[in-house]
Amino acid sequence: MTASPRISLTRRYRFAASHRLHCSTLSPEENRRLYDKCNNPYGHGHNYVLEVTVSGLVDQQTGMIANLGELDPFVEREVIEPFDQRYLNEEVPNFRDNVPTTENLCREVYRRLKSFPSARLERVRIEETSKNSFEFAGDTEMPDAHRQ
């Protein structure tokens, strides 16, 4: 008998939000050159798809790594409710000073979900469109004390 495999569970969620890519330390000209259409001052939006992956032992009593009855309301409360149908630049505090690229969105979503009590947050993956996706798996090398 070989070693047991590692097992994880992934759940997909959706939210729609608007954003504008603009960096306050760059000139208007540099912003336009760098972000192009995404710098439009009126903003634009996406139908984001969020994949949340958790890992841990499969509870022998329930057969589950995480009960969706807990995971779904947690993700809804921490991410979907505050992000869905919002303007990310103004309505999510961390994006007042950080450009809401999907790279930064991955980090923000990871930060909000990592305290999920029933399983280990393994990874978040966000599809900004069906053609672009981004992933963040945290910094597992860093001891907890040094995490942001």
Added chain:
Amino acid sequence: MLGSVRSAYARGEDDMIRITRKLEFSAAHFYHNPDFSAEENRRIFGKCNNPHGHGHNYVLEVTVAGEPDPTTGMVLDLKELKELLQREVADRMDHRHLNYEVPELAGKIPTCENIALVIWNLLEPKITRGKLDRVRLYESNDLFADCTAGHANGNRA
């Protein structure tokens, strides 16, 4: 999909080729633990506790990693993998009730996690060319379990 590429590189196995074969099967199940009270079963498992059962169109992706044979150019014969999946998975689970008709799941709650682990354990010893790298089982478009080689975290199927 990107995840598997990233973790593959992290494992330092980037010289490997990974091939993935898909299988779809439909089955019924429900969640019920006889150690729990009726009330606990309803609270923990929600709608999935309906004793009449319900069903899914499962989608299974099986990934095998290995180096292509220099003569055939193949890691393994996909026809053999297709037949293995038919024999070990489809013949056991397709159009079956997972609670009653699959001996490997007896005494287990037939969650996506447990079904994926059972499939891993059925396939892993039978893949002789290349190594089983990942079993991904979709219960729906929005929910899947992954079993991946190595990094054992103590699960028993």
